[in-house]
Amino acid sequence: MNRKKTRRKKRASSRKKLAKGVCIECGKPGKGHAVLDDYVIDGIRWVKRKLNIEKKNALIVCEECFEKYEKRRKSFERSLIIYSGVGVLLGVLLLVINPSLGSLLSASILLLFLLILAHLKYAPKVKK
Ligand SMILES: [Zn+2]
Numbered sequence: 001m002n003r004k005k006t007r008r009k010k011r012a013s014s015r016k017k018l019a020k021g022v023c024i025e026c027g028k029p030g031k032g033h034a035v036l037d038d039y040v041i042d043g044i045r046w047v048k049r050k051l052n053i054e055k056k057n058a059l060i061v062c063e064e065c066f067e068k069y070e071k072r073r074k075s076f077e078r079s080l081i082i083y084s085g086v087g088v089l090l091g092v093l094l095l096v097i098n099p100s101l102g103s104l105l106s107a108s109i110l111l112l113f114l115l116i117l118a119h120l121k122y123a124p125k126v127k128k
Helices: 039-050 063-097 101-121
Strands: 019-023 029-034 059-062
Touching: 029 063, 059 063, 063 101
Parallel strands: 019 059
Antiparallel strands: 019 029, 029 059
């Protein structure tokens, strides 16, 4: 009997890959979901390196904080969409009312300001 190779079972992927590091929510060292680097984290690292206070800790979100973190992340994503949407809308409105270089400048500053505001709720992405 020539059986096909169907025996190759998929490895049970129910076990999550956990990384070691310091939790960004509770600040405790442990295991959890690895935080993905982005422009904010790179920026913070850069500043810390310049100030010589870089700790070189890997960042994670531990299991206990994960639920809390997910809520924070969702609220950050939502505010980012809303703030940039409002910024673009107001900017376009400003340019329609008064199409000038000044309006373009004001619109850009407004958008930048709103984007910074949205980052008050900043929460990084994690590997899942
Ligand atoms: Zn935690």
